[in-house]
């Protein structure tokens with residue numbers, strides 16, 4: 284819980300409090316104070332409020348909610364990431380607004396507060412549509428694709444306690460995705476998965492691998508799970524067989540980029556990111572595999588632990604795993620069948636999903652903004668830059684990605700311009716459109732697309748530098 288809000292019915296006050304359990308309590312306390320707010324705030328909602336007082340109350344509630352709902356990256360950038368309109372990120376805005384709504388909904392209200400709270404609820408809902416307004420679109424479903432493996436997994440889910448209000452389909456530009464099968468409103472749970480249907484370290488702990496792996500120095504629970512997955516994928520008796528059968532044979536992330544694609548990335552920071560990630564994987568593999576071959580071939584069959592199988596498993600975990608907080612308080616890396624079909628968006632419907640519900644022993648995916656029947660339901664994987672998404676997930680998000688733009692200070696504009704001029708030169712000229720795209724590989728196409736985007740960003744930074752410099756000069760030498 285990121286904060287608390289209660290209504291004290293006798294006085295009609297609304298009390299907000301930042302929870303001391305918040306992992307970024309100190310940082311958020313500072314950010315609140317920058318906005319003139321404390322960790323405890325009271326809003327007076329007694330009687331019927333004028334429109335102006337209501338606006339003031341809503342603004343205060345939103346400012347508090349935004350800071351209480353900042354995630355790790357947003358806390359790190361803090362005020363630097365805050366726009367003049369007070370927005371930190373779309374994810375944060377949706378998160379803050381749905382948080383406010385959920386708190387208002389559960390509050391006990393007296394007769395006099397009903398009207399005020401209803402007006403506040405309306406204000407929150409209209410703000411949510413304002414933030415994501417342009418993002419409502421029907422999913423373009425490819426009906427020629429017969430979702431056989433996917434349907435088998437959905438059926439397996441139903442037999443294992445999975446509840447879903449989404450349908451799995453092949454969607455243009457996204458691979459498989461989840462489409463709302465009915466109109467869903469804020470707070471509705473789109474998918475619910477019992478913990479028994481989640482793949483986590485428990486699976487390794489209950490397997491014959493565990494006694495061997497636990498004796499290996501420096502072995503982490505993530506690596507154990509990776510090794511378990513590499514073998515379990517081929518186990519025809521596996522409880523999770525329909526899940527493994529539904530996975531792609533090739534993930535097509537940046538880690539699988541071939542030489543031509545790597546060359547096409549020349550001059551970008553992504554080239555370094557991919558090369559470093561690949562080298563790290565190779566080093567880990569070379570250290571790990573000899574430890575398994577020591578007399579344990581029956582448990583770790585060498586043909587299942589090849590370099591190719593290892594990269595596949597790493598790509599699976601990079602692109603499909605989730606960090607889930609379990610009732611024992613531990614954060615565990617998990618694979619979550621069915622929910623793994625949810626794609627990412629910078630305008631997500633689901634932002635809060637990382638914690639097992641104690642009452643139901645299940646993982647719930649509640650909506651933070653409405654999703655109408657026929658629309659694709661999106662998750663937020665996190666505030667990632669395009670280079671991270673391409674390296675580890677193999678896609679570039681639609682439209683501009685706000686996390687590509689590092690908050691810049693006016694004072695450093697002069698210093699930045701030559702750096703970005705150099706970067707622009709290194710990126711070279713735009714690719715000739717007449718290039719033979721028909722015979723270009725998927726990886727080269729993606730590399731070229733990434734480079735085009737980088738060119739656009741660097742060019743827009745150069746424009747901003749020039750505009751900023753002109754502005755500063757204008758002030759100094761009117």
Ligand SMILES: C[S@@+](CC[C@H](N)C(=O)[O-])C[C@H]1O[C@@H](n2cnc3c(N)ncnc32)[C@H](O)[C@@H]1O
Pocket residue numbers: 456457458459460531602603623624625626627628675676677678679680681
């Ligand atoms: C958790 S899976 C989601 C389901 C996936 N589409 C499938 O067919 O299995 C993550 C992968 O989905 C794809 N993906 C997720 N969000 C996307 C987006 N906004 N645009 C394009 N592809 C996306 C990427 O290939 C990513 O590695």
